[in-house]
Amino acid sequence: MSTKEAQEKIIANMRRWQKVENASVASTGRVIEKTDNPIVRLVMELIQRDSQFHYRVQEFVADTLETKPVSLAPEELGKVWDLIEKHVEIEMETIRLAKDSLERMHGMKGLLVQQYLMEYLLLDEEKHVQVLENLRKIKQGMHPYA
Ligand SMILES: [Fe+2]
Ligand SMILES: [Fe+2]
Secondary structure, eight states: OOHHHHHHHHHHHHHHHHHHHHHHHHHHHHHHHHOOOHHHHHHHHHHHHHHHHHHHHHHHHHHHHHTOOOOOOHHHHHHHHHHHHHHHHHHHHHHHHHHHHHHHHTTOTTOHHHHHHHHHHHHHHHHHHHHHHHHHHHHTTOOTTO
């Protein structure tokens, strides 16, 4: 497969994926309409928001392959890296708080919902650190996906 063919296939995948994200937004909306349970509504709402954001990311990937090439030079990252380092500290604090809370909840009865939501928050905060860690690799001139 040529590079151009591969690119076209990726673009087609992004467009198809966007349709799936739209279906996800509609589907979560149907669940929200159907239930008054605040936990189910909260979870569906967060998936819905993620789907909307994923759509934007897929748009970005498709656009950059199609018409608007984009680059990410280590020097550009260098300009804001101090601030990003500081931000990572904030993320680390959120992870400490999530873990501390989970530990305190351990073995306690009647906290199933809170534990469930805390696990969700922990996963999300760890994801924030991970995407910044990958950015650091790019900044260092490493290619995390080679
Ligand atoms: Fe998604
Ligand atoms: Fe975060």
